[in-house]
Amino acid sequence: MTKLARRGLWTPSMAGGLLLGLGLLVAAILAPVLLAEPAEQLTDAAGQPPSAEHWLGTDNLGRDNLARALVATRLTLLMTAGATAIAVVGGIVVGVGVWLSGPRVRKVGLRLLETAVAYPSLIFALVIAAILRPGVVSSVVAIGVAGIPSFARLTANLAAKISTTDYVTTARLLGVSPRAVALRHVLPNMAEPLLILATTVFSLSLVELSALSFIGLGVQSPDYDFGLLLNESLTQIYTQPTSVLGPSVMIVLTGVAVMLLGDALAARANPRQGRRAVRNPAGPPVVEIPDGDTALVRVEDLRVRVPGGAELVKGVSLTIEPGEVVGLVGESGSGKSLTAMSVAGLPPAELEVRADVLRVDDLNMLGHPDRGRLGREISIIYQDPGTTFNPSLRMGVQLTEVLRTHLGVGRGRANKLIADALAQVNISEPERRLRQHPHKLSGGMRQRGMIATTLVTTPKLIVADEPTTALDVTVQHEVLRQFRRIHREQGAAMLFISHDLGVVQELCDRILVMRHGEIVEQLTPGQLREGDVHHPYTQALMDAVLVVDTSPVRQEFS
Amino acid sequence: MSISQSPHPVPRTALRDSPWLRFGLQRLTGLLVSFVLLVTVTFVIIPLIPGDPAAAIAGPEASGAEIARIRGELGLDQPLHVQFFDYVGGLLTLDLGTSFASGQDVSAMILARLPFTGQLALFAILLTLIVSVPVGMLVAVLTHGGRRPWLDHVFNAVTSLVYSVPQYVMATLLVSVFAVGFRIFPAAGAETLLSLVLPTLALMLLPICVVSRVVRRETTVVLDQDYIRTARGWRIGRVRMFGRYVLPNVITTTLTLSGLILASQLGGAVVIETVFAWPGLGQGIVDAFLARDYPVIRGTILVLGLLATLIIIVVDVILAIVDPRTVEADHD
């Protein structure tokens, strides 16, 4: 149990699900052995109300209702498991099969699956059960087969994602057969989501099996499952309600047990599970700036940590003067982004942020400063992996957001303003771009679009978090030029983050080198150019910068 | 220097290359293919159901001679391929045939039932969306980033519980409490608008669980997206954030799912219709099964298939309007 707890498995969902599940398993195993007689023997005590002897009364053949409900657990679980297995295995075979077949078959197959999924599955089951004649096996087959299309579709969706990954492409290039690709790469990598889906299928099968009984096409006497018992007693719901209690409670318990287990599995599969939001103590929204403190941004002893875990930023202090461009350089995981986002007031919710001072102008970033001021005064530009803009909104809406929300500019005027700004950062046909969705624009255009917004909102501080990392060098060049330009024209201070010393040295007035959550060196571009660095880490970063050598003698790279 | 711009400005394509046209054609072909499949499969498969329509019509006290006569009258003594061509011939003139059991026009019978089912399914899905989208989003937002773990557990437990109650038990409970107990709503039939309340409620509960869970999950996914981080950077208000940035991206999955639920409810409401004596298609097809009324079974299955496909197409079109990438993705 402690082991489970450590792996984040011992949640209330898991505990509840396991407990219920175990109880049901015990009932399934023991009840048919121990309770066969009261459950199946005909007696004269027919149709009796609840009593000490028969807690839930007896049915019209004098059999104990509670015993029957318990004994039915075995058959119900077996049937539901059977139906689930058919749906899952069939679904996987069809779903993966469709994805591994040729493009033509795939297209037709997917389309057919889509239609099949939309078809009322109960009607589907009804036909199958009717043809096979009602009974245990035909119910299982009917519900199982009826569940195949939707599971196949889900599998196909998962397989679609996996089959476009590089590892599948590579395996195919290596000549691995489609079957082996499916078995080695596709299936194992979707095992977890499939397992979670299977729990959903299980609870759905349970309910559908009983619905089949309700229509009269389920299990037939003398066999009995929850559905049959429920259906038998449902006619008495108004006259002897206790008789309904046994099977309905059992159905619900079974369903809940499986759903809870599924939820627990899903939670575990979610990599973000275990994150717990931290309530950072909130300071006042604004702080007083001491006389003589000219800095626009002041950070003193900033510490960011995983609650109860590692410290990711270990006491960083920095200042940015108005109009100053400060570069923050370091490799992945050095804490540079966390530092920048703390400055911007948007640290990840699950991290603990402490600092002696953390302010931008008089805005206390440890408190809850006025949203409008934050929006107007601090502009943030992120790395562009193609996902920084909302895919379902047109560029115009998104780029004018700050203008309209915080500067009270009307839509028409905001569009006009931003269009002019886009033209200034060399974007052609700005009006058309504003009407386009983000995916129609290249990464460079999107970044320049972001930069253009600062032309019209004139923030005091621009926080740029690796804004050129995902771009080609030529595009990076152009974007950097625009940064330089707005800096010149707006005079905004800037916190510019990069892992590339080569990039920052061209743009920044001052460069801070970060490593393992600490600032290890502070440099001017001049020092950098002359190689006047002291920390070995800075030296290593410098060595890593490649420049084009166009001199006659080839540069040797070591 | 403009080298950072796309080197392949999309050229004006001929009409046949229009993604929308392709999209339309593809959907139409899909519709046709599934229709042909459905016609053939149902034709072949329905007579496999044990039980002779003639015996079902004649009843247990009829004589063997009488049953044989009815078989002849229904055309069941003809070779299967002759029956098939008759059937297909009828379909081509939009004639679904006449009911074995009642001699009534099958299309008229289906048309009489369709509005009841449609009404119920539409109401249920609309209300489902109205309830589960806000609930799902709210729970996602409130629990995002590991906040309020108790809400997380309560939400899971409650939805699991409601999800696990068989619909007919739920329906019966609703009737016994609200109709028979408090006499607030009619218990059965489809006379007034009030009659819709309980069946809709019974039909909604399961989809509400499914959809709100999905909305919640999708919202959580969306909240972790880069573009939400971007929007946070603009410090826009909560309402705008959820309305403009989260909702449209949640709604795509939700709509797809709702389409499927709507389609499956058109026939899948069998159980609810029985409890509430609601004269819809589900009830109709069960009756037809019991009477081995082949033309009605086939007709209903066909109509349901057609509706299911149509709903999918409509959802696809809506999605394509919401998010144009879906149309272009088909282009590959």
Add this chain to the structure above:
Amino acid sequence: MTNKVRALGVAAAVTVGLSACTTGGAGGTGTIQTAINAAPTTFSPWTAETRDDYDVSRLLFDTLVRRGADNKIVPALATSWESTPTEASFTIRDGATCADGTPITAEVVQNSLHAMATAEGSVFRKIVFGPGRPTISADNAAKTVTVELAQPWQDLVQGMSLVATGIVCPAGLENPEGLRRGSVKGAFSGPYVLSASSHGVSYTFALRKGFTGWPDYGDTASRGKPAQTVQVDVMPNGSSRANALLTGGMDIGTISTQDMTRFDGDEGYTAQRLPSSSLFVLFNEREGTVFADEEVRRAVVQTLSRKSFNSAATAGLGDLATTFSHDAVPCASTDSSVLIEQDVEAAKPVLRGKTIRILGLEVIGPQGAGNTYIAEALRAAGATVEIDNVDVATWSTTGTGEPDAWDLTVFAGINAGGTMYGALSPVVGPPTEAGGANWSGTEHKDVLAMVDEAMREPDDRTRCGIYQRVQETLIEGAHVMPLSYLPAQLTTRSGFSVQVHNDQVDVATMQIDGEG
């Protein structure tokens, strides 16, 4: 559950009736809401097959006579009649008209009866007219219609009370297809016309202006008036009906599930339980089968308890049966001493090692519980039992078409004709494979001879004596085992009424009481 209820449409369910016998005036009032189990399969009275068909036809077509209390025949369209075993003549009421205004003359009646007697597909033809073709003649001037039979058939006058002999007006005879679909308004001779329908969903019947031909059941008091409109919904689920009745959504309805007890002691309702079908064990006695041997049949009968079966099949709400027909059928045996006594111990040695295949009709009790009881009881007595609970269609198909597939079934006899002859049809006469309706496979020539004798016998007492012998022969020979009567409860909300005679709801006596 649906099929259960649906089958009760076949095996049970007495539903709606209408009109009042003594309401003279044409004025109707208000609406009566009621329900049927399933869509009517036909609107033609001759081919009516289900109880729902009968109910609907009762509203639309008048019959010459009705069957009142104690099987007394009372006037309806015919004001008087005379009969012998081979002939009957009826005098037609003055001023009766069809829905399109055509006067109902003797000739109109003659044509309708002739059409019925020659119609294909009417199970009632033989029940009414016996074997052979009748000759029907009319005298317009004397307003008499005379039916001459090919052989003696005592049931003829009673047959004229059945829905199946409802008079179809000339417009209907001209358009049989329209008649079947209910689309020919002029075809109707009864108190109502079908004014609107949504097939399988609901049907609206409107009272005909000036209809006066209400049946005369005698001195039954009536305070009410027939409804101007009868609204009939299709409502297969028994609980739904009970709910609708309890919540005011329905005025008159029949319930056949355990929901019956929900009205016990409720003063707002009048509830009357009626046998809707008679349940009895029927053996497949064909040569080579296990029940060709009388000893084995007897052992089965000795094993089973009617009481336990009744508890399983009807939750104890049904009455125990003393014969294979309802006890309200003329000449039904009520003598329980004829029955073979239960003696499980005596049966055990015989049943041990025998394999018995039960063809179960799943509507006999919830999920076929009645059949389950029989299976378990036989199993406990040492037999090897295979049981297959199936729906009505499969049951009918297997029972009539696959004699090799089953050994025993619980038969649910509806006996819509309400005659002893009708009740006998599944056990005597030509077997199904020979084109007959006899499931058991043995013809019982001796019984047939007795029936023939009964049909010639004009004296009721003597005739019933013969029928008593018939029932004893079949019961004592363990050819059938009477079990119980499946009950259906006619439930009427206060303020409404419907008349029941002879355990049958006349399909024409629904009224809204008093001030309405």
Add this chain to the structure above:
Amino acid sequence: MTTVDNTNQVPARVGTRPALETRELHVSFGHNPVLRDVNLVVPSHTAVGLVGESGSGKSTLGKTVVGINRPRQGQVLVDGEDVASAGKRRRAELRRQVQYIPQDPFSSLSPRRTIGQTLAEALDPGKAKTSQHQDRITEVLEQVRLGADAMGKYPHQFSGGQRQRIAIARALILQPRLIIADEITSALDVSVQAEILTLLRSLKSTTEASMLFISHNLAVVQALCEYVVVLYQGVVVEQGSVDDVYREPRHDYTRGLLASVPGSEGFSLD
């Protein structure tokens, strides 16, 4: 020696067949031409850089060579043999002579398979049993400076740079004639990029494989390759030895590329 035309200017080594040659290769997606008339030679035992911006078609070219994309026209010759016209078995052999390393080290390795299994699969696509090929796997892991203990570990236990090494090992394990490295350093931090480049340079001298190194950064190409081919809007605009092209770029686009590497001569933000 550099020209702007499409004449092949990368010389084949005398007496040996080039590892790769493309002749008049045309590739299009739908009706959009992506590559036009591409003639390219990767000589034996040589690294050729293929540069161009996003959308220039350079990745498409790489994918066409390994067979992920199909050319509309033209030939791909591996070791002097036309792949398309080779028999089925021979084609499979030729394909194995060309190994492809994708850009993203995070999606190029199956998360549920150990490094050993991944490498074994490359050696033996049919069985993919680690045990039979332990020695070879150890050997190749050492080549990319990872210990043999990496064999039993899963991808998530490695950093991006280490994963890229594993991807390189997978390409090397078959001792191919040609490796196509598709932007394999672009997703990495500069410091990690430098490590990978160092590794690749040392591999050049210890393996026989030629390399087609796809990148958008001329500085990276210079650190590794002898020859460079510049692709612009699907057309080869310039090619030749790195020295020649860098010293005297003929095409504006090449000049732009050269000037856009921060810190390089001519780089300016004004």
